[in-house]
Amino acid sequence: MALIDTHCHLTDPDFAQDYQAVIERAGAAGIKQLILVAYDPDSIEAVVSLAARYPELYCAVGLHPADADKWTAALQHRLETLLERRTALKIVAVGEIGLDYHYEPYDPVLQQTVCASQLELARRFDLPVIIHERDAHEAMLELLLRQQAAGQLRTPEQNPGVFHCYSGSLEFARRLLPLGFYFGFDGPITFKNARRNLEALAGLPRDRVVIETDSPYLAPVPQRGRRNEPAYLRLIADQVARVWELQPEQSDDLLRQNSLRLFPGLRD
Secondary structure, three states: EEEEEEEEOOOHHOOOOHHHHHHHHHHHHEEEEEEEEEHHHHHHHHHHHHHHHOOEEEEEOOOHHHOOOOOOOOHHHHHHHHHOHHHHHHHEEEEEEEEEOOOOOOHHHHHHHHHHHHHHHHHHOOOOOOEEEEOOHHHHHHHHHHHHOOOOOOHHHHOOOOEOOOOOOOHHHHHHHHHEEEEOOOHHHHOOOOOHHHHHHHHOOOOHHEEOOOOOOOOOOOOOOOOOOOHHHHHHHHHHHHHHHOHHHHHHHHHHHHHHOOOOOOOO
């Protein structure tokens, strides 16, 4: 069963010398589709360019909260121009966007303003969002609820997006479920100290889970500490199968169908 890496960064400098070999290894490992996710202005252009060169690659465009100070009217216009051609450019989501209150200094007002602007873009162009949230649980939920009340968030039935690399509690995830969000799980579910991650994975509805590598970061065991790459998604998928107590082909099928439902721009 073919898997989908719903979040990777093949345009990162760590892949500059061998990204073609990395793509080939992913295919050999059964990873048939990959979503390249942008985070800053340069990577927005890079993911669109690389996705155009390989049939198995798709992309998401957006500004990471750590780069919120790079948001300008010109960048917003550039995103709008790209999103108007989303089908031709294989853009399947707006992301990664969100809030990150981990590293100081940060400007919560600026981050929320930039995130809200991108949520509105996603709503206008009818795309899911890829949410990056770190140490900002309540602020992120409050922002999403405000956007929902203002009609600037896709409805639960429209699958508004995914909390990428979810590391929050099961209890917080349950507060997000009514909004319609999915949850992306990565290499940390294979780590020895993964109790909270595994509790969330085990307790969430199976139709709200997707998997991702976040390459080149967060390599799963036994590759932990090395450069991550999409081929290692198989290790993450196998851990999901163990947690769900399913045969790998059963969980693979569920994960693939979830990814296709969340990102309908992917071509099955």
